[in-house]
Amino acid sequence: xxxxxxxxxxxxxxxxxxxxxxxxxxxxxxxxxxxxxxxxxxxxxxxxxxxxxxxxxxxxxxxxxxxxxxxxxxxxxxxxxxxxxxxxxxxxxxxxxxxxxxxxxxxxxxxxxxxxxxxxxxxxxxxxxxxxxxxxxxxxxxxxxxxxxxxxxxxxxxxxxxxxxxxxxxxxxxxxxxxxxxxxxxxxxxxxxxxxxxxxxxxxxxxxxxxxxxxxxxxxxxxxxxxxxxxxxxxxxxxxxxxxxxxxxxxxxxxxxxxxxxxxxxxxxxxxxxxxxxxxxxxxxxxxxxxxxxxxxxxxxxxxxxxxxxxxxxxxxxxxxxxxxxxxxxxxxxxxxxxxxxxxxxxxxxxxxxxxxxxxxxxxxxxxxxxxxxxxxxxxxxxxxxxxxxxxxxxxxxxxxxxxxxxxxxxxxxxxxxxxxxxxxxxxxxxxxxxxxxxxxxxxxxxxxxxxxxxxxxxxxxxxxxxxxxxxxxxxxxxxxxxxxxxxxxxxxxxxxxxxxxxxxxxxxxxxxxxxxxxxxxxxxxxxxxxxxxxxxxxxxxxxxxxxxxxx
Amino acid sequence: xxxxxxxxxxxxxxxxxxxxxxxxxxxxxxxxxxxxxxxxxxxxxxxxxxxxxxxxxxxxxxxxxxxxxxxxxxxxxxxxxxxxxxxx
Numbered sequence: 001x002x003x004x005x006x007x008x009x010x011x012x013x014x015x016x017x018x019x020x021x022x023x024x025x026x027x028x029x030x031x032x033x034x035x036x037x038x039x040x041x042x043x044x045x046x047x048x049x050x051x052x053x054x055x056x057x058x059x060x061x062x063x064x065x066x067x068x069x070x071x072x073x074x075x076x077x078x079x080x081x082x083x084x085x086x087x088x089x090x091x092x093x094x095x096x097x098x099x100x101x102x103x104x105x106x107x108x109x110x111x112x113x114x115x116x117x118x119x120x121x122x123x124x125x126x127x128x129x130x131x132x133x134x135x136x137x138x139x140x141x142x143x144x145x146x147x148x149x150x151x152x153x154x155x156x157x158x159x160x161x162x163x164x165x166x167x168x169x170x171x172x173x174x175x176x177x178x179x180x181x182x183x184x185x186x187x188x189x190x191x192x193x194x195x196x197x198x199x200x201x202x203x204x205x206x207x208x209x210x211x212x213x214x215x216x217x218x219x220x221x222x223x224x225x226x227x228x229x230x231x232x233x234x235x236x237x238x239x240x241x242x243x244x245x246x247x248x249x250x251x252x253x254x255x256x257x258x259x260x261x262x263x264x265x266x267x268x269x270x271x272x273x274x275x276x277x278x279x280x281x282x283x284x285x286x287x288x289x290x291x292x293x294x295x296x297x298x299x300x301x302x303x304x305x306x307x308x309x310x311x312x313x314x315x316x317x318x319x320x321x322x323x324x325x326x327x328x329x330x331x332x333x334x335x336x337x338x339x340x341x342x343x344x345x346x347x348x349x350x351x352x353x354x355x356x357x358x359x360x361x362x363x364x365x366x367x368x369x370x371x372x373x374x375x376x377x378x379x380x381x382x383x384x385x386x387x388x389x390x391x392x393x394x395x396x397x398x399x400x401x402x403x404x405x406x407x408x409x410x411x412x413x414x415x416x417x418x419x420x421x422x423x424x425x426x427x428x429x430x431x432x433x434x435x436x437x438x439x440x441x442x443x444x445x446x447x448x449x450x451x452x453x454x455x456x457x458x459x460x461x462x463x464x465x466x467x468x469x470x471x472x473x474x475x476x477x478x479x480x481x482x483x484x485x486x487x488x489x490x491x492x493x494x495x496x497x498x499x500x501x502x503x504x505x506x507x508x509x510x511x512x513x514x515x516x517x518x519x520x521x522x523x524x525x526x527x528x529x530x531x532x533x534x535x536x537x538x539x540x541x542x543x544x545x546x547x548x549x550x551x552x
Numbered sequence: 553x554x555x556x557x558x559x560x561x562x563x564x565x566x567x568x569x570x571x572x573x574x575x576x577x578x579x580x581x582x583x584x585x586x587x588x589x590x591x592x593x594x595x596x597x598x599x600x601x602x603x604x605x606x607x608x609x610x611x612x613x614x615x616x617x618x619x620x621x622x623x624x625x626x627x628x629x630x631x632x633x634x635x636x637x638x639x640x
Contacts, residue, residue: 421621
């Protein structure tokens with residue numbers, strides 16, 4: 001090989017031009033008529049292509065998914081899907097029809113059962129289950145899409161895109177595809193003369209098609225306060241006293257469940273009474289949770305950067321630009337990749353619930369017969385070893401872990417798992433062996449799908465108490481600390497009572513009474529909002545909950 | 553104690569505890585009516601833990617359970633006991 005031109009250096013560019021040439025009969029400039037979409041996809045795509053069919057946690061390129069499913073498997077087959085979330089039935093249909101064969105992804109919540117069946121029937125090859133950042137990273141390494149099919153709110157005459165509040169993954173997908181000679185096709189909800197703002201510039205976008213109905217967005221982050229139990233209130237009180245106040249956690253991320261919704265709703269009541277305003281929970285990596293409204297209104301929250309948005313929160317967010325990241329047009333600007341980076345490197349604490357925990361503290365949401373994946377939790381819920389800036393909670397956690405070491409000063413993220421000891425009578429949360437192991441065997445996976453590794457977990461909060469795993473010096477101590485908060489589960493009942501009392505004396509296990517908590521106070525009266533209607537009222541009518549959350 | 557005191561509600565995943573004076577000051581009586589079957593050892597463990605932690609001699613607890621978790625059972629018992637404690 002030499003500079004005489006024996007080797008072509010622009011094959012990807014030539015391949016792109018060929019695709020665009022094949023597209024000409026089905027397009028008018030960048031505009032695609034909905035009726036020409038299927039033949040366009042058949043012309044554009046080649047067998048074996050890596051395709052990102054934008055599926056986010058919330059926003060779905062549903063019209064493009066339907067069209068891709070309608071392609072002839074004779075022409076379009078063996079695609080390799082590289083997308084963060086499998087949410088729509090069409091995502092699975094693609095594999096059943098032979099249009100797609102291989103998959104690299106992050107999360108499959110609603111399709112987790114069907115995905116497991118496809119794996120067992122050998123109708124799908126899974127490359128790996130990733131965290132969001134990990135998959136995005138691979139978009140720029142070995143999993144760059146050849147074609148991406150994305151969802152946007154609006155397009156203007158020159159082809160610029162406005163993404164609306166649910167930016168989510170779109171920028172990172174387009175960046176990877178457009179700058180490596182891939183093809184970018186967007187479905188849009190509307191065409192506008194003038195966009196509120198430009199989120200994706202026109203010259204990164206090859207085609208756009210007007211979808212017959214607005215793309216589907218799922219309200220995943222709405223937790224109705226009416227469903228929060230007194231046990232969750234009690235655990236929230238313990239977390240606020242034993243962790244938020246104890247460490248002075250100012251920068252944090254919350255999980256999606258009712259446990260953390262309860263904490264959000266206790267900040268303006270119990271948290272305020274403890275004098276925590278201005279001392280904890282000031283900066284957030286979080287979607288606009290409706291249950292955060294009372295804490296925002298009471299002045300606890302200074303800033304929130306979001307992965308996506310939440311249906312119904314648009315007007316409220318637009319009216320609180322000091323708190324949320326917004327465009328000059330006033331509406332929310334979210335970005336999953338950047339918010340995940342914030343959660344990984346700039347948060348001092350992750351707190352979230354889980355389904356199962358073993359005696360090493362490994363926790364998993366995997367259950368038999370379902371492949372759910374991870375989403376962002378493993379990034380949020382892990383100590384970032386590359387972090388180099390100090391903060392008080394990070395240093396304190398590091399000191400607790402390294403008490404005996406004199407070698408180096410290293411901080412530590414707080415990674416807190418909250419879980420009731422029993423999910424229901426007969427279903428304990430603490431187990432000797434995670435279902436994840438069985439799932440690995442059943443599915444022939446390389447790794448058991450563990451969401452958060454035990455050595456990343458710093459604290460376990462249950463209704464029985466808080467176990468501080470940072471202070472445990474041996475694996476045996478760690479196991480007893482976990483048994484010591486595992487309540488009346490078989491794992492909890494098998495505790496060594498003397499060892500547990502010893503851990504309690506050393507402050508490794510703390511009971512409600514050790515934290516100065518009167519369990520009689522643990523009632524729903526402590527919640528700053530007890531219903532969705534309360535949230536609407538506290539937002540001054542700005543929050544407009546979706547129909548399924550209105551019962552008045 | 554002059555009147556029996558009632559805590560909680562009979563609703564799915566919850567339970568009701570009625571606490572009243574028993575006949576013998578050295579004994580604590582429990583009457584458990586539950587919709588969930590096969591959890592006798594767990595009930596035993598929850599109640600044993602409760603009587604070792606709280607001085608409940610001379611009291612009778614009647615429990616109507618609708619599938620509450622042990623956490624909820626324990627919380628209701630403690631709430632019921634403390635309410636006597638504070639004289640309400």
